[in-house]
Amino acid sequence: METTSASVTERRRLRLPNWPLLSMIGAVIFLFWVFIAVFGDLLTPYEPGEFVDSWNVLGPMTADYWLGTDYLGRDVLSRIMTGAKYTVGLPFVTAALALLFGLILGVMATLLSKTVDTAMSWLMDTVNSLPSTIFALVAVAGFGTSIPVLIIVITILYIPSAYRNVRSAAINVSKMEFIDAARVRGEGNMHIIFREILPNIIPNLLTHFGIMFIYIALLLSGLSFLGLGIQPPEADWGALVSENMVGLSYGAPAIFAPALCLLSLTVSMTLMVDAVSHQKKDR
């Protein structure tokens, strides 16, 4: 009894080392990409827009150009590093916003009247039934493409899934007797939300955040690939793949490198989500 409780408190203090090895690897890769996203602009070996080797477009990996050159002879590594702030940053911001709104609406639906819950759930299901890529395409076509438009559109698209997730988790918790105990005591809704419900659904929120992050990263890259996302001269990884499509038949690193970076980003997030959801189960 003594030893087990001691290890429990210890686990709470140092949570990371408790993750399985694969998830730790995922975390390392993800943190690496976060680092690049934040400092990439300062660390690039070349100017991302500079034609460093115009004679050798779609060139191979060399000591000078680690990931080769692109279709205009620019350094691919530098372009990936400057693109990271979009491919890592935008999904992060939009997933966080969607989660925040989903949380507010989801908890409101659980605690307010049944009518509010039903109305809100209908509305959310309506939004959810819109195909996300088509909706994004239409919105971008209508409002023009810019980073604020992308953020707003994608946030709106992902609020319903966050709402559904929060609502179901919060409903489970709100059926617990400690919520009844708080109600009998006469606690207000704010106490019940922040002190009783929220701490119990944080693992759910983290898991869902990770999953939304992955979907949004893929959706944004898809939009950019179609030319509707980040506009030149700036480019995220989806745009890098798209602009170097000619290189596909030459097996140029310029097309594979950004695609593999995107893959490593989403896989590393998946591995981290695994660890959080397993911890949730152990609880």
Added chain:
Amino acid sequence: MTEEHFIEVENLVIEAGGRKIVNDVSFKAKKGEVVALIGESGSGKSTIALSLMNYAREGCAITGGSIKVGGRDVRGLKGAALKDFRGKTVSYVAQSAAAAFNPVKRIKNQIVEAATLHKSMSRAEAFARQKELMHTMALPDADNIGDRYVHQVSGGQLQRMMAAMAMINTPEVMIFDEPTTALDVTTQVEVLKGFKDMIRERGVTAVYVSHDLGVVAQVADRILVLRDGEVMENAPAKDLLERPQSSFTQELLSASETRLLELQPEPEHDVVLEASGVLAGYGAIRNGMPQYPVLEDINFRIKKGQTLGLIGESGSGKSTLGRVLAGLLPAAKGQAKLNGRDLDLANAQHRRKQDRQDLQIVFQMADTALNPRQSNAEILGRPLKFYHGMTGEARRKRVLELLDMVRLPASLADRSPRELSGGQKQRVNLARALAANPSLVICDEVTSALDTVVANAVVELLVELQRELGLSYLFISHDLGKVEAMCNEVMVLYKGREVERAPRDRLTAAPEHAYTQQLVAAVPQLRQGWLEEVTAASAAGPQTYRAGQ
């Protein structure tokens, strides 16, 4: 007797994560004998029973000893042979029949599944046998009851059908894993009778797992008392019940006996809670009547320092009354006065903070009643701040006092409730109610999830606190022994109505209403032969209240 032993278990060891959860257990059973495994939760009784099928729960492994059933080495069985053994030679009756049956299939189709799966008989034969078994289990309309679905039969009937399902291949060994724990006492009698008849008629060797000595006394030939995976005592049932050798067995036996605790005398005045004409239920309310009324015309008063017991079977509305008084469920009709002030039963929003403070409720499941994300100090500290505005040092001091009051060490204050045992959790749960300085505490089945010894300690604690703090209780329970131990007066609920109210000594000695009589008679007693007496008496009796039919 030169008869061979049919089940032989020797030096069995089962480990979970390097820890021995069953250590060096040996027992034997002759053909047709019933061996009972008894112990508290965590004693390894179910684990041992399951090992007879060469099955260990996830994370556990059978690491030592030998298990022989009918001369076969069970631990050596693998693949097809093991599958065959499990379905045909040994079968299993689980605690919760409701969870074991598929709700969307007819019951008879599920009962014959084991037979058709093992191809031990044709489908037609299997259905014929299914009917026969339903008769053996004394089910009403035995020929056709198998056509029903799970929701169309009662819990007791379903439990008996589960035994029928286990019997379909005429197994030689049956394992009963707490099969009556989830049932009301009145239903339990019928189910036990069914089991016993079947075991005797078919000559089955059985292993019966239970925590209830009274139940075990009725069915077992031999009893094994277990504690932390070790055998404390292994003796024929009669010897064990009459001359227990180990101190642990003696403790268990004395814990199962009802001891009437000394209570406070009734004061002249000082009515704490008075309720009249309470009517409540679920669904939309039309013309002052809810769609599904659960409680009707409930009247009572509780004086200072007194306890009113509320007893009834599941579905009788006893917990509903607790929830109505606590303000969790609005009443359709009825008035209540708490300490002389009107208590709003219809809308809890209108209650004063003083009312909420005076009336506290303690829930049944301490597991879900304590927020696992808060420490015990936070859980207890919240009502102190909420009702009394206490903060900082003063609050901390009071938290420690409260822990001391419920006999918990101060070192538990900064632990999470997840780290506590069931009994400790229930004490924290109680301390939270005490933090408000209430005058009345509603105890909703506070002991039913606890082991007997632990539950008795909680009941004693409640009575001590009552004496120290002058508390009044509404004690809701299905356990007549507990109600008798600590309640001055007892109200018996049946289908949402009060059928009898009496002081505790009168209630068990001379129950007036037929349902109360049946309830009192159905509490298992610690002597063999009681089951036969009871069933004979109820067959002869003119009026029987049948539960759930």
